[in-house]
Amino acid sequence: MHVAIFIGSPRYNGNTSTMASILSTSLIEKGAECRSFHLYKHKIEPCLDCRLCKLDDMTCAQLDDMTVLYENIEWADVIIFGTPIYWFGPSAQTKLLIDRFRPYFANKKLYGKRAALLLPAGSGMGDCDVTIEQFQRIFKALGMIYIDTVAIQAYDENDVRDDEQHHDQLRDLVDKIMTEEMA
Numbered sequence: 001m002h003v004a005i006f007i008g009s010p011r012y013n014g015n016t017s018t019m020a021s022i023l024s025t026s027l028i029e030k031g032a033e034c035r036s037f038h039l040y041k042h043k044i045e046p047c048l049d050c051r052l053c054k055l056d057d058m059t060c061a062q063l064d065d066m067t068v069l070y071e072n073i074e075w076a077d078v079i080i081f082g083t084p085i086y087w088f089g090p091s092a093q094t095k096l097l098i099d100r101f102r103p104y105f106a107n108k109k110l111y112g113k114r115a116a117l118l119l120p121a122g123s124g125m126g127d128c129d130v131t132i133e134q135f136q137r138i139f140k141a142l143g144m145i146y147i148d149t150v151a152i153q154a155y156d157e158n159d160v161r162d163d164e165q166h167h168d169q170l171r172d173l174v175d176k177i178m179t180e181e182m183a
């Protein structure tokens with residue numbers, strides 16, 4: 001199984017990164033192939049609504065780091081979106097990424113792929129509802145299958161790393177990813 005993990009936090013050692021790393025370590029142990037991407041290390045231009053992705057080969061006309069990210073999105077069977085909650089929503093770099101999913105609405109290349117969310121938030125689950133609903137609606141629009149969310153109350157950089165309970169929640173998600181794959 002191919003898993004692409006997008007990390008949408010500017011804190012490279014923060015909670016989103018830790019969640020992504022625990023998840024990928026456990027997935028690899030179970031035989032999955034994982035590729036992780038720090039979105040803040042990539043130059044992602046905003047979607048310009050040029051609508052060229054509705055024509056011809058239905059790809060984005062912009063040439064930036066999305067070229068590599070598109071390859072990996074299409075390589076993946078499972079896509080993990082990790083983002084800190086910023087003002088009840090995803091981080092700006094994560095929003096840039098998902099806006100650039102516009103070609104997939106037209107070309108349907110993500111149909112049947114599965115997806116899950118990793119959401120650290122200072123106030124915890126209570127501030128994640130809008131983001132979970134937003135992603136669920138995006139997945140539905142793109143024909144993707146929503147697996148689950150791990151939402152964790154975490155504020156300081158080491159909050160996830162230091163709490164074994166959080167590691168258990170992530171291992172539960174790994175089981176769901178692997179079990180549904182085998183079903």
Ligand SMILES: Cc1cc2nc3c(=O)[nH]c(=O)nc-3n(C[C@H](O)[C@H](O)[C@H](O)COP(=O)(O)O)c2cc1C
Binds near residue numbers: 013084087154156
């Ligand atoms: C601009 C900004 C907005 C934030 N808004 C929220 C919020 O609406 N709700 C919340 O629970 N936490 C909020 N937080 C806290 C982060 O979600 C929290 O610190 C998280 O653990 C950061 O994840 P990271 O370590 O991966 O960067 C905000 C943080 C920043 C920088």
